Amino acid sequence: MGARTPHHWFDFLANPERFMAFSRWAAPVLGGLAVVLGVAGLVLTFAVPEDYQQGDTVRMMFIHVPAAVMSMFVYLCLGIASFLALVFRHALADAAAQACAPLGAAFTVLALATGSLWGRPMWGTWWQWDARMTSVLVLLLFYLGYLALRSALDDETKAARAAAILALVGLINLPIVKFSVEWWNTLHQGSSTLFAAPENRLPAVYLWPWALMSLAYLAAFGALWLVRIRALVWRRKARALALRQAEG
Amino acid sequence: MHLDFDAGKYAVYVWPAFALTAVAFAWMIADSLAGARRWRREAERLAAQADKPGAEA
Numbered sequence: 382m383g384a385r386t387p388h389h390w391f392d393f394l395a396n397p398e399r400f401m402a403f404s405r406w407a408a409p410v411l412g413g414l415a416v417v418l419g420v421a422g423l424v425l426t427f428a429v430p431e432d433y434q435q436g437d438t439v440r441m442m443f444i445h446v447p448a449a450v451m452s453m454f455v456y457l458c459l460g461i462a463s464f465l466a467l468v469f470r471h472a473l474a475d476a477a478a479q480a481c482a483p484l485g486a487a488f489t490v491l492a493l494a495t496g497s498l499w500g501r502p503m504w505g506t507w508w509q510w511d512a513r514m515t516s517v518l519v520l521l522l523f524y525l526g527y528l529a530l531r532s533a534l535d536d537e538t539k540a541a542r543a544a545a546i547l548a549l550v551g552l553i554n555l556p557i558v559k560f561s562v563e564w565w566n567t568l569h570q571g572s573s574t575l576f577a578a579p580e581n582r583l584p585a586v587y588l589w590p591w592a593l594m595s596l597a598y599l600a601a602f603g604a605l606w607l608v609r610i611r612a613l614v615w616r617r618k619a620r621a622l623a624l625r626q627a628e629g
Numbered sequence: 630m631h632l633d634f635d636a637g638k639y640a641v642y643v644w645p646a647f648a649l650t651a652v653a654f655a656w657m658i659a660d661s662l663a664g665a666r667r668w669r670r671e672a673e674r675l676a677a678q679a680d681k682p683g684a685e686a
Binding site: 424427430436438440441444448483487488490491494495498499502608611612618619623626 | 671
């Protein structure tokens, strides 16, 4: 009896050829979807009436909240991919982790910057060391630490392993970011989107542009993540070929 | 549908937020596509070199 190869639902990740065939059409489809959703979301962003309290600054919600949600979602992807790379040694899981870190860092910078620009007119301050803002800053530091570790070590295997462990440690911060507004008194408001209590939920007129822009951000991330993983697959192939030629 | 681009006294906060978002997305798109193009070309160049007769002699 031969040894049985374990099969998992994520096994397609382990096969670069199957992934390249899938991502070849999936990346442009997701990119096109992001453009359509983004244009529709932007039109609604500037079509909704200004808020009776926040005035025109309410339009910043439709770019700030999706960026903040994506900063956490991308980190969750980074954590899952790092776990799969560490435990199952899947060939593409490490590439998936490496590929999403710069995108997650960009979304986090965007969330912090647009939040600061929204906070100044509404709260009277650019920055406050409260639980939500500080925990998002810590999230950014985890992203930057991950990227720094990956580029600091010459041995790529060691760098990937160390960075994956850091990514897993950073997962602890995600519930802190999410529930910081409930656990502590902060300047930041609680959730007011789909899963909020009905009395706290946004009016439908604001929910639509928020939902469209959130889906646009998600589709854009999906497209760019696939493109970046493809780049890493080609890079590995190029390095393997260069090594073979050098040995030959 | 009427589009309201007049942010009034808040324009100084609203427009930089949208401009920053545009810059961030432009960077993410440009960096991702440039990286993919660069490594695909490099892999194809090395593969073509390896396929040449006598390349591994």
